[in-house]
Amino acid sequence: MTDSAHATIPVGLTRPPGTAARAGSLAVTLALWAFVLGNLAAIIYFWQYGYGDGLAYHWHSFDNVLVGMGRLTAFLSGYFALIEVVLLARLPFVERKVGFDKLTIWHRWNGHAVIYLALAHVFCTVWGYAKQDGNGILTEYWNWLTLPQPKAPGAAAAVVGGAGGAPCLSVLPGACGGSHAAATSPYPGIITATIGTFLLVLVFVTSLVVVKRKLSYEWWYAVHFMAYGAIALAWFHMIPDGNDLIVSPGWQDYWMGIWCFAALLVFLFRLLVPAVNTFRFGMRVTEVTHEGPGVVSLRVTGRNLGRLGTKAGQFFFWRFLTKGFWYTQHPFSISEAPDGTSLRITVKDLGDHTAKFGQIPIGTRVVVEGPFGVFIDDGRANRKRLLVAGGIGITPVRALLEVMTGDVVALYRVASNDDLVFADELERISRERGIKVSYVVGDHTTPEGRDLLSPKHLQELVPDIAERDVYICGPVGMIDAIVPNLRRANVSREHLHVERFAL
Ligand SMILES: Cc1cc2nc3c(=O)[nH]c(=O)nc-3n(C[C@H](O)[C@H](O)[C@H](O)COP(=O)(O)OP(=O)(O)OC[C@H]3O[C@@H](n4cnc5c(N)ncnc54)[C@H](O)[C@@H]3O)c2cc1C
Incomplete structure (x- = not known):
């Protein structure tokens, strides 16, 4: 291990972010959550009261419960799919509040919700209608793909009387003994929905760690990109086929509105802004x-x-x-x-x-x-800082070393001397800015390298580590190994800033 230089400069050169800035940030965060949860509440409210007779309508019989759940899961998967799109629309103001890596994690978990809800929608809806129509599940589904649909979807979508006066939600001609209008052609929305669901499943499967590892990033991305296609196809299923939407034009407008809003954000921030910036800069x-x-x-x-x-x-x-x-x-x-x-x-x-x-x-x-990225100088020079770089993770750390003021020290962890980058530049920055940079060199798979940056070693290198804000950047394996050590060395979670070189 080499110490390249050692000195400190006075602390407290810049002030911590003011309370006004913190209050502004909190206000934006709360506004975003209010927007997301407000829409969610509206969707559930409409599902309960917007069509038929509220929950009692859905709970009337087992098949209605299934159909009702099919509708709820359809709305929720559609809504979460739009959130999914917006999460990776790379909105600068959201990214600044949350951080790209956290958004990526949310995107992953929200993606799980979309696929599970979409599959639940297919399962509940087909099963529920199959029971109402007295068919097997596969027969019912096949009928949807091939049989003519009612001439006037709006009329068919209205609640028609089933046996014994029970509500029946089927839109198939002649189902439930009710009076459906004359048939014309098969449901186009079911075909698009089938293709869309298949694409979603494909995206899901290729995102599983074991499969993803075997694919090149470009192939994985190309398949992942199809999720946009799946969501676009869902429009052609939901708008013409969704009974709730057919009978309620205002609700249909709402769905079309949030769909267009999400598409607009993607267009603006994924296409237009980069294109404009290319010419501008x-x-x-x-x-x-x-x-x-x-x-x-x-x-x-x-x-x-x-x-x-x-x-x-x-x-x-x-x-x-x-x-x-x-x-x-x-x-x-x-x-x-x-x-x-x-x-x-x-x-x-x-x-x-x-x-x-x-x-x-x-x-x-x-x-x-x-x-x-939020792996930036938070301006709190009154706090002491420790920067830890692993391998090529030195890149943002080197940039931060140029701007951070106050009591700053750095550790640069590499497997061998050949992996050291910027040795001369670090030497210069260290000398000019009075920052101590320590190189920690050694292969972690060898007995000598195993304990490098262990909690004890960290405390030896930086005795006041528990009083510092720690910024750590590097490959995932290194981060996963060192962050627990930092925690055991009494670095609190709120003082840890992590940048992983993987999305
Ligand atoms: C926020 C962030 C900052 C980074 N900064 C640097 C840096 O300063 N210097 C540096 O050398 N590396 C950096 N990386 C890592 C770098 O992005 C990957 O090493 C590089 O993309 C690998 O591409 P490849 O096709 O050569 O390798 P591959 O073998 O094809 O990919 C290796 C892994 O890199 C990731 N990856 C590949 N392509 C992409 C992509 N287009 N988008 C997102 N992830 C991808 C995937 O997890 C993949 O499994 C950074 C990564 C992130 C997430």
Whole structure:
């Protein structure tokens, strides 16, 4: 282990964020939650009271319960699917409040909810109608795909009298002994719904860890992209086939409204803003530097880059418009504090895409989405800080070392000396800014390396570690190994800032 320099500068140079800023942030967070939960409450309310006779209507018999649950799960899966889209629409104001990694976790769990609810909808609806129509489940489903539907869907959707005066929700001609209108053609919405559900299941299966590991990221992403198709197809099922919506034009308008709102956000923030920024900032690669074995830095220069509002510690999604790169975008943190004229990234060869980075020609046009990330200086220089970098996780840490003031120390963990990047730059920053940077070198799979950055070792390296805000960045394996050690070294959860190099 090497200590490159050691000094401290006075604490308390900047003030903690004011109470007004904190109150503003809380207000935005509460407003977002109110919006999400308010819509959810409206949907459940409508399901209960908007069609038929409230819950009593759905609870009248077992088949009605099934159909009622089928409808509720349809609304909820549709709503959660829209939230899913919005969660990854990369809305800057949401990202700033929540953080990209947390949004990605929410996206994952919300995705589970969408698929389970969609399958529950299919199962409950087909089973419920099958019971009402006196069919087997598969026969009922086949009928929907192939048999003519009632001529006037609105009329068919109204509650018709079943045997013994019981409500019957079937929309199939002649079902429940009721009086359906004359038939015309099969349900188009069932076909689109079937394709959409199949696509959702495909996305779900390819996202399972065991399957995902076997796919290249590009293939996984291409399949994942189909979720947008599935959600679009659901529109053609829900709007023409959803009984509740057919009988209530206001409710139909509401659904179309939230659907269009989600589509608009995606269009704006995933397509329009990056496209406009490409022309606005005119970013191009102006320098390619080989930093060491398998590590390349790219400098990207453009007009008025200060207007991006980038902070040290943040990352962008980068797309390079050159052969072999244009079709995919990857997340990389900036490895220098932004100066308003250029941005630098430093990339380690970890796979098929990053292996080719040294070949990107000077002058290549660059499209970015971002900046993203809350792994930034919180301005609380009255708190002491410890920065921990693992391997290529040094990139945002190096940028932060340029801007953080107060009592800052850093640990740089690498498996071998060959993995050290920016040794000269760190030496300089350390000297100029009076920051102690300690290198922790060793292979964790060997007996000598096993205890590096253990709780005891951390306390030896940084005796006042429990009094510090800790910023840690690196590959997932390293983060998962070190974060528990930091906690055991008495670093509280609220003082931990984590950036994982995986989404
Ligand atoms: C917020 C963040 C910041 C990062 N900053 C840096 C950095 O400064 N320097 C650096 O060298 N690496 C950084 N990475 C990691 C880098 O994005 C991956 O190493 C790189 O995308 C691997 O691509 P590949 O095709 O060469 O490797 P592959 O072998 O194809 O992929 C390896 C793994 O990288 C991830 N990955 C691949 N492609 C993408 C993509 N398009 N979008 C999201 N994840 C993907 C997947 O988890 C995949 O399993 C960062 C990652 C994140 C999430």
